Structures are given as structure tokens and as C-alpha cells.
Amino acid sequence: xxxxxxxxxxxxxxxxxxxxxxxxxxxxxxxxxxxxxxxxxxxxxxxxxxxxxxxxxxxxxxxxxxxxxxxxxxxxxxxxxxxxxxxxxxxxxxxxxxxxxxxxxxxxxxxxxxxx
Amino acid sequence: xxxxxxxxxxxxxxxxxxxxxxxxxxxxxxxxxxxxxxxxxxxxxxxxxxxxxxxxxxxxxxxxxxxxxxxxxxxxxxxxxxxxxxxxxxxxxxxxxxxxxxxxxxxxxxx
Numbered sequence: 556x557x558x559x560x561x562x563x564x565x566x567x568x569x570x571x572x573x574x575x576x577x578x579x580x581x582x583x584x585x586x587x588x589x590x591x592x593x594x595x596x597x598x599x600x601x602x603x604x605x606x607x608x609x610x611x612x613x614x615x616x617x618x619x620x621x622x623x624x625x626x627x628x629x630x631x632x633x634x635x636x637x638x639x640x641x642x643x644x645x646x647x648x649x650x651x652x653x654x655x656x657x658x659x660x661x662x663x664x665x666x667x668x669x670x671x
Numbered sequence: 672x673x674x675x676x677x678x679x680x681x682x683x684x685x686x687x688x689x690x691x692x693x694x695x696x697x698x699x700x701x702x703x704x705x706x707x708x709x710x711x712x713x714x715x716x717x718x719x720x721x722x723x724x725x726x727x728x729x730x731x732x733x734x735x736x737x738x739x740x741x742x743x744x745x746x747x748x749x750x751x752x753x754x755x756x757x758x759x760x761x762x763x764x765x766x767x768x769x770x771x772x773x774x775x776x777x778x779x780x781x782x
Contacts, residue, residue: 561713587768598677598759598774599714648713652768659704660770662713 557583559651561663568639569671575635576666578649584629585651589660590622593646605632639670674698675762677773685781687749692758692776695742700762703736703743704770708757717745750780 558581566574578588586607591599603624604612611624621643623635632651636643646667650660676695684690694703702721706714718727720736720743727734731754733746743760757777761770 559713589768589770596777598772599761600772601769604769646711650713650770659716659719660768662706662715664713665711667711 557651557653557661559649559661559663561649561666563666564664565667565669567669567671570640571638572670573635573637574639574668575633576647576649576668578632578634578651578663580630580651580661583651583653585632585653586629587652588626588632589650589652590624590632590634591648591650593648593665595646599648602634636668639668641670644668644670675760675771675773677760677776679776680774681777681779683779683781684750686751688780690747690750690778692745692760692778693742694744694760694762694773696762697741698762699740699765700771701740701765702763703740704761704763705734705743705745706759706761708759708775710757714759747778750778752780752782754778755780 560579562577588605590602593599601614602617605624605626607626613619626632646665648665650662652660678693704719705717708714718734723738723740725736731748735744757775759775760773
């Protein structure tokens, strides 16, 4: 089945550091990838839609200059949290779609980001 | 943005009991998916329902999509401790691939 690999799985860093998270579709091409954020005991909230070869589409309230998304190829999207602060600590999850037409999204295992 | 109301938020039952989780919306979704998520991991797809009135079964789990494609339910028969986890419903906004997630149901099945 379709596999999405997310790396790293856990990051601890100091306030002010920029952190890059990678999301790879291992056995299929994904023209669209999605980035979610999940706070403890809460559900997944969509942050942005990453489109290969074009700019990401951000959800309302998500700062595009804070959360930089690059989708350089059909198998890789990256999320960079710039100048991270403790309030950015969360569980970040990516998913990859295989196109519309009721095809399910495949989720990565998430990245636990802790900012000290 | 479409919203999905999921209930109950928490459910603690004894092994062997039955349970139902509900997802409701005032909006129509092109499809609705149910996921199960373990702590520290990404959601794992259980089922996708597409057609209004559709019923799908996965062993002891029964999923139903409302006739109007605005609501869905997950019914578990004879729950087991291995069913413990966070269950999430997610609706796909028409034509966009974007998923709207419910708040989740934290299920605990006690032996």
C-alpha cells in the first residue's frame, strides 16, 4: 500500500531555531500534500495545502512566513517552522493525496516538535 | 469552512459492550473517512464511505454514511481492549481533496 514517510519523528530545540520537517511519498507520486497540526488531546487542524511546483495554499490564521512550505518534487514536501517558539510546540502531520475522485489520503507518522 | 461535530468526545466501556460514535454536519461532503490514531502516530485509515446511505463493515466495525451525506456513524460490536484508541472522522470537501476532521472520540475499552 501507499506509504508516506515523515522525518524527523521527534525534534527538541531551542527557541529561535528554525526546524525543517520532510514528508515523502515512498511508492507513489503526490501532486498534493497536506500539512496538519495537532495539539494535545485535540484533532488535526489543516495548516496548508502543498502543491508540486506552485505556492502552498494556507488556511486562515496560519502565517505563511512562519511556516514555509516547499513542494519541489512529486514525492517530497517540506515544512520549515521559522524562528520557532514554545507556542509552536505541537505534533505536525503530513499527508499525501493521489488525486481527487475519493482516493484516500495517506498520512505520515507525524513529527513531535518541542521548543524549549 | 465546513465543520464536523463528533460525539461523544470520550467513551469508557467494558469489554464486550457495543458502542456508536457519531459525526454530524450541516454541510454535504463528497466522501467521509474514518481513521484510528494511536498516541504519537499518524492516523490510519479504516474506511471511506462515498454514497449516501452506504454501509460498510470491517469485522466488528460497521460504518454508515447518511442518506444526505452530511453525517456518519461508527458502530463497534463486542468491543475489545485492542479497540482502544482515538477515532477520527474526516469529511472531504467537494472536489478539493481537503479533509475536515472531527474532534475525535477517545475510546477506552476496559478488560
